[in-house]
Amino acid sequence: MDHSREAQRAAFAVRMAEILDASALNAALCLGYRAGLFEAMDRLGFPASCAAIAREAGLSERYVREWLGAVACGGVVEHSVSESGEELFLLPPAHADLLTRRAGQDNLGVYTQEIPLLTQCALEDVLAGFGTGRGVPYERYPRFHEWMGQVAEAKHREVLVDAFLPSVAGGEVLRRLREGVDVLDVGCSEGLVALLMARAFPGSRFLGVDISEDALAKARGEAARLGLENVRFELRDAAALGEDAALAGRFGYVTAFDAIHDQTRPLEALKGVRAVLAEGGYFSMVDIKAETDIAGNLDRPMGAFLYTVSLLHCMPVGLVDGGPGLGMMWGRGKALELLREAGFGRVEVCDIPGDGFNAHYLCG
Incomplete structure (x- = not known):
């Protein structure tokens, strides 16, 4: 058995998983940027429920929830749970500095x-x-x-x-x-x-x-x-x-x-x-x-x-x-x-x- 090749294969399998995950996340970021979700979460400025975010953006709550799953797993938004057990989501201001139109020349969201x-x-x-x-x-x-x-x-x-x-x-x-x-x-x-x-x-x-x-x-x-x-x-x-x-x-x-x-x-x-x-x-x-x-x-x-x-x-x-x-x-x-x-x-x-x-x- 070629142990060197097996080690390379295992390492590249990890890299491929990272690539597939990142490419999928980019698609979610693109949708969020175009739908105005980053702008809405930036306006809210606090951990909010999916329903609140959907209302602020004027969008379907079901679609927003699936999108939040992607960007939360991707580390773009922060996930927490309230004392009552409700899931909350926050777009950190430092992330909004790069993902919203107010970012100006630092706007990376546009490139998604x-x-x-x-x-x-x-x-x-x-x-x-x-x-x-x-x-x-x-x-x-x-x-x-x-x-x-x-x-x-x-x-x-x-x-x-x-x-x-x-x-x-x-x-x-x-x-x-x-x-x-x-x-x-x-x-x-x-x-x-x-x-x-x-x-x-x-x-x-x-x-x-x-x-x-x-x-x-x-x-x-x-x-x-x-x-x-x-x-x-x-x-x-x-x-x-x-x-x-x-x-x-x-x-x-x-x-x-x-x-x-x-x-x-x-x-x-x-x-x-x-x-x-x-x-x-x-x-x-x-x-x-x-x-x-x-x-x-x-x-x-x-x-x-x-x-x-x-x-x-x-x-x-x-x-x-x-x-x-x-x-x-x-x-x-x-x-x-x-x-x-x-x-x-x-x-x-x-x-x-x-x-x-x-x-x-x-x-x-």
Whole structure:
């Protein structure tokens, strides 16, 4: 009998049980987040019965009880029993700090939706892709822009204007924004980044571009609601930016938040950014902090999660029409290679204040 193999088998059996338990718990967390249960328990703020929690959330008590079983077993909520024998449940404030919308940039609850959403959208297409090598069209992800809007809200609402922009080029970009400059946001989705900047810097002019008309319609609607006249949104392929002579050298500042790795022609998109960037202008490319080789990511927190998100969305989207399928984990080495090939002479990899998850490639 191979005792070493048997010991490995036993250890991996334990690990598999942990994996299955955690994946199931994530589904429960997703349901709780979307149903407003974490918000309801946070409002209550004390150990409450299932009936009280269901009333506060306006939901079915029977469904809530089964959900409470999952999150209590998972250590997300605390279980206790009252003197009368009634089961009580508490969402500790420290847990609510990471699971509710009030958490802002610390909101991890919003990410519990990502794997269930991507599985619903594209699991069968991705499975087919293992055999064909073909990509999955963006249209297969109908709720993706809506979810990305939630992520942008969590990431940018509190920190973009007050923390990120002041850190760019030692405050030089902030000075230019205040004086007045043309700004382009590439892959703007529902427009939050451009809208936040347009509101904060009325003397500057902003253009957001994306390939989703549905997302752009929401962006335009929000601009109208806010009464912002210094921001526009256009349907454009980032890879074609350099083909429009009217945009050449126009923008003093260009941003791309988690957008380049999804492109079917990422090098052309970066060359387009270089073409539209004004002399002396800055380009901020923000993307996942990772290494290009898998070996460099083996100890990265949430590495398996990030590769799986890339497998279900970023890579197959980037494979469409013969694209390279960079994926979300394209990493520092590949990013620097493409930025230099696109013609950027100055590339600095910067930390982002309060964000250890992403890297900021500041280019000029």
